[in-house]
Amino acid sequence: MKIRNIDIFISGAGPAGLLASISFASLGYSVFCADPHKPVIHANDERADLRTTAFLQPAKDFMESLDLWEKLKSCAVPMEIMRIIDSADVNSPPKEKTIKDFLSSDISDLPFGWNIPNWLLRRALIEKASKYNNLELKFGLSSSSLIRRDDAAFVYLDDGTQIKAKLVIGADGRNSLIREKSQIKISRTEFAQKALTFIVTHEKPHRNASIEIHRSGGPFTFVPLADFEGKSCSSVVWMESNKNIDRLLALKPQDFEKQVNNRSCSHLGKVKLISHITAWPIISQIAKQLTAKRTALIAEAAHVLPPIGAQGLNMSLADIKSLFDLLKGTSRLRNIDELLDKYDRSRRLDIKTRVFGINALNEVSKSSLPIAQKTRALGINFLHSSPKIRQGLMKLGLGLK
Numbered sequence: 001m002k003i004r005n006i007d008i009f010i011s012g013a014g015p016a017g018l019l020a021s022i023s024f025a026s027l028g029y030s031v032f033c034a035d036p037h038k039p040v041i042h043a044n045d046e047r048a049d050l051r052t053t054a055f056l057q058p059a060k061d062f063m064e065s066l067d068l069w070e071k072l073k074s075c076a077v078p079m080e081i082m083r084i085i086d087s088a089d090v091n092s093p094p095k096e097k098t099i100k101d102f103l104s105s106d107i108s109d110l111p112f113g114w115n116i117p118n119w120l121l122r123r124a125l126i127e128k129a130s131k132y133n134n135l136e137l138k139f140g141l142s143s144s145s146l147i148r149r150d151d152a153a154f155v156y157l158d159d160g161t162q163i164k165a166k167l168v169i170g171a172d173g174r175n176s177l178i179r180e181k182s183q184i185k186i187s188r189t190e191f192a193q194k195a196l197t198f199i200v201t202h203e204k205p206h207r208n209a210s211i212e213i214h215r216s217g218g219p220f221t222f223v224p225l226a227d228f229e230g231k232s233c234s235s236v237v238w239m240e241s242n243k244n245i246d247r248l249l250a251l252k253p254q255d256f257e258k259q260v261n262n263r264s265c266s267h268l269g270k271v272k273l274i275s276h277i278t279a280w281p282i283i284s285q286i287a288k289q290l291t292a293k294r295t296a297l298i299a300e301a302a303h304v305l306p307p308i309g310a311q312g313l314n315m316s317l318a319d320i321k322s323l324f325d326l327l328k329g330t331s332r333l334r335n336i337d338e339l340l341d342k343y344d345r346s347r348r349l350d351i352k353t354r355v356f357g358i359n360a361l362n363e364v365s366k367s368s369l370p371i372a373q374k375t376r377a378l379g380i381n382f383l384h385s386s387p388k389i390r391q392g393l394m395k396l397g398l399g400l401k
Helices: 015-026 055-067 069-075 117-130 179-182 241-250 255-264 312-328 336-366 370-385 385-396
Strands: 003-010 031-035 052-056 077-079 079-085 098-103 112-119 135-139 142-147 153-157 162-170 185-200 209-214 220-228 233-242 271-273 277-286 295-297
Touching: 003 015, 003 153, 015 031, 015 117, 015 135, 015 312, 052 220, 052 312, 055 312, 069 112, 069 117, 069 241, 077 220, 079 142, 112 117, 112 220, 112 241, 117 135, 117 220, 142 179, 162 179, 162 336, 179 295, 185 220, 185 241, 185 336, 233 241, 255 271, 277 336, 295 336, 312 336
Parallel strands: 003 031, 003 162, 031 135, 079 209, 162 295
Antiparallel strands: 052 112, 077 112, 079 098, 142 153, 153 162, 185 233, 185 271, 185 277, 209 220, 220 233
């Protein structure tokens, strides 16, 4: 079979892989993106990713530069309030003990971010990708082999297609084949937790607030969505111990709803489950290097962290933006070793710092120890009480200077 010559091969067509493909194609590079799974672009598909992505302020700016935001903003729900609730202790029924609102208006005229369902985001990105003649998107194809040479990388797909690329991007998730074939090791932490995601309607309006309720096992988070059939609607991310997750998944829908109302302290009134429930394990993971010969890792191939603070895809976008800026300034990938070295150095400290911080927050959030719960409540009050500390923390979370 004839070898396909391209500039950049991207393994993985999730949101990060699609965004990378569009970004690099917009610079005029020839891009080939392959993913082993057919895309899920409807919420009622049982395979649908019901998680949401919060595009924080810097991410929105990058999306605008790619002419993507106009298509997404009609379905994006602004997040203007970050509400933190502590409902400890575990020896009594859930009760709101500490409630603190962090307001976007304290630091900006814009919201903290804009929430978009992942399945809907993926559909919009696929539509945008289809408009580039220099971008080829293939679903149902896996990378079976990767050989890296001084002059090029060779990728072999499972349908027999052979790709010769100047640069290979691993955007193929936490179990990245590109990372494995590049012999890049990882540092991994297991938390004995899973996260449930599902969509609910609720009696009270969310008022564009993302609401984190802490007790034990991990945070329970309402993420604001657009109204559904005239009712206020949110996506829920519920982190719990593996044992409790198994118990919850075994419940009948009406009993599960009772548990949701109980765990959320009925903060938004009675909830109604309107979707299927998905579960995935909570881990933390960092690739020990972000690059190898003619290869770069982005997104979950490079870093995985618990779903706290809307850091996931926004860190992935920072990866893409870093590569985008470097590719914009290079001459058709001639100085590839220098480019990859600059990419690794530009992202490594930020990734390590954010993963460390989120890991620490998760440990405090999931603990049922009285001392940890008291420390958590005191910490929330302290951070909220000082305007300078509160504003600095919010800017740090958004990646603003």
